[in-house]
Amino acid sequence: MSTDYHPRRLVNVGAERVSDVASTDFPGHYPGEDHSWDLQKFKQNLHVKIQRLSNRSIDFDLVGVDASIANAFRRILIAEVPTIAIERVYVWDNTSVIVDEVLSHRLGLVPLNVDPAFMQFKTHPDDVATDRNTIVFNVEITCTRNPAAPKGSSDPSELYVNHELLSSHFQWKPAGDQQSVFEGFPTPGPTNPNIVLAKLRPGQAIAMELHAVKGVGKDHAKYSPVATASYRLLPHIKIKKPIPPALAEDFQKCFSPGVITINPATKQVSVDEENVRKDSVSREVLRRPEFADSVELTRVRDFFLFNIETESAYTPERLFPEAVKVMREKISVIRGAVEALKAQLEGTGAGDVEMTDA
């Protein structure tokens, strides 16, 4: 990887301030330079590279886009990629110590494994529930004493039967053609079966019907498909003056582990370009008078290190494409409205126009 970035791409990190934060690649900013939008140029400069992928999270680099674009994707991931969550709870019986509304709230937060692609949005919250927009679960549990409990035991799991309401107690009640739709896919239920929702004692019971619908994170955080979706800028470290061999280890300790390498023979320090991304940019090195003038800390303005953790039915690698899809849908809706507005203005002759929806 090249270690030299164009100075215009760097954001300066000082001891107490940051500078050169805003991007300057706009037409008219630099006389004689063309910075107008050019798709071909953008394609050439764009680099996307997946770094790590697990069953729950993904790390990737998005290089060559403006912060406004990267931020749009991040915001969409958190607030506008749809998921399925429990929205309505019909309580037939609840004699547990947790009151209905608190328990209902807890139920809503349980992540479900239902792929949102199978479901439609309810156009209005009071719409009739259908097999296309609602998934129904039943919960029925009664706590009793365990007659076979060992003598002298004080462990509730030995003393009682059903002393906890767990997410695994959700029983899917297929309606309409749901049975065939979900054939071959995991049975609708929680992604994690071990979430404790309420504790019970003998004689207490819970009986409820749960309705799960499709929603987005901006309506309620329970619909957010991600645990975190964040990015940071790639750190870039420039050593301007040689570091005295006697201080090499001190210097190394100013950075995150692995960022600075010391040549064992010469005690010369250098930046490990593969590992600079690990640096936390703590600026410790700038607090040291002996080092402050020898090093320049920067970040690369258009080099985004994304980290996305899924907490939903989506696999981590699917989340980003879903966010792009949502973004493009938004653009197309506005585009349609702009076209309609234009047609309307041309039809009536520009001026006072009565606005109606397209």
Add this chain to the structure above:
Amino acid sequence: MAEPIPKIKILQGAAADLSAATYQIHDESHTIGNALRWMLMKNPKVEFCGYSVPHPSENVINVRVQMYDNLSSLDALTKALDNLDNLCETVEDAYLESLRTDEFERWEEKS
């Protein structure tokens, strides 16, 4: 009440030829606002572009566009939206390409 809210409308004070206008886009936020502002600013014919969320409890953004040479800001808006869509497509393709062909670390995470 029953009247549907328009997705986009031109606020009072726009130039008759729309070379300068403020557009109010309903049900949008910084997500589209900032991205669209950036893409409009990439157009050399745009003299000025800025956006605001006038109030956090009103679900709208105002996008102000002023053009050079008395050009139509509505055309610039259309072009910016098209460019933004191309950008999204390019980013998505690059991401999927990397997912398909690049080598990367795979690991197992406990939940």
